[in-house]
Amino acid sequence: MLNKLKGLIREEEGQGLTEYGLVLGVIAVAAVGTIYLFRNEIVAIYQQALTNVKSRPSDTPSIS
Numbered sequence: 001m002l003n004k005l006k007g008l009i010r011e012e013e014g015q016g017l018t019e020y021g022l023v024l025g026v027i028a029v030a031a032v033g034t035i036y037l038f039r040n041e042i043v044a045i046y047q048q049a050l051t052n053v054k055s056r057p058s059d060t061p062s063i064s
Contacts, residue, residue: 035042
């Protein structure tokens with residue numbers, strides 16, 4: 001039984017999953033941080049796109 005417990009402690013298969021989780025966490029924090037830093041620019045881009053769509057002439061043929 002003691003050998004079985006020692007084998008579980010030394011086993012490294014689950015370590016890869018932990019590393020993937022940490023990398024995913026770092027990527028998520030970086031993405032949120034980037035969005036936070038550039039939030040004003042992102043909002044401006046979306047507002048400009050919305051303005052362009054709203055100001056489109058109504059006689060423009062639509063895709064049906």
